[in-house]
Amino acid sequence: MIDALRKIIKRMHYPLEVMLTCVCWYAAYPLSLRHVEEMIAECGVFVDQSTVSRRAIRLLPVLEKIFRKYKRPVGRSWRMDETYIKVKAVWKYLYRAVDKEGKTIDFLLTANRDRAAAKRFFDKAIAANGTPEKITMDKNGANKAAIDEINADMEIAMVVRQIKYLNNIMEQDHRGVKRITKPMLGFKSFQSAKSILAGIELIHMIRKGQLMMEGAGDLSFADQFYALAGKIRPI
Known part of the structure; x- marks a missing residue:
């Protein structure tokens, strides 16, 4: 993992697997932050929507940067x-x-x-x-x-x-x-928009099969997302 990801993990009050799940849902599906909060609560974990927002803004650009190291070449x-x-x-x-x-x-x-x-x-x-x-x-x-x-x-x-x-x-x-952006009802700042959009584009590229990581072809898009952070998706 790159240093930026280590620093984010160090300051987390929740396990990385929990935050990755919330952030993945938010970037992958047309959900509001409140939807994500309610869904993770159904799994027995309470995470406030503001926490999901902050972690998404911090995590998604870093994971997108890691993805670029493994991005498949594109056509001309x-x-x-x-x-x-x-x-x-x-x-x-x-x-x-x-x-x-x-x-x-x-x-x-x-x-x-x-x-x-x-x-x-x-x-x-x-x-x-x-x-x-x-x-x-x-x-x-x-x-x-x-x-x-x-x-x-x-x-x-x-x-x-x-x-x-x-x-x-x-x-x-x-x-x-x-x-994906429609349920978000607009962004509160330019920087948060850049960060969340990086994550949405990241998920979009993974779904297109653009991750060139060993074994990626046998993984779901969610498992590939977790693999970028060096984690296995929790069951």
Whole structure:
């Protein structure tokens, strides 16, 4: 386990297995914090919903970081788009990309929807996954301007296709994230939104079979989630 995870575990008043169960439920299913509190109580354990919230904000980004060490390589034909996420009653923007097989490439929550935000997303995605051959997107001028700026510094430019129907796979993939965030009724802060969304995207990638860890193929998505923290799922 990385040092950040050790520090979180050290300060916990509950066993790690209990908190992992609560956090996994919250990130994997369309549940409110109160739902998670009630469900874990049915298992004979009382955990306040505020505790679940705090631990989710701390644990999920760390587990997502660990996951990236074992993430399967993605294809070189990308589909990119952004969707809306409400933070403190204000819409923010979640930039996302998948390859032509639907595997998640990367994601980034931003306060603005402009060329600078799009470029930050592309820089992050390319740094982690390599340079794609093609990028398909809608006709958003800011996204095209960001790619043009990146292409200007490259020997072999990425092919950009602004064809909406080719991006349907991206639109469909947004639903896997949005259905989880809907019962949350918006986030209270930008930082908490980033943390929880990292966990939702993590679960989404595990379900797509993107964890390249020994024996992962024989485990359920929940067991793979626990394995990232070096734990076995409690029965």
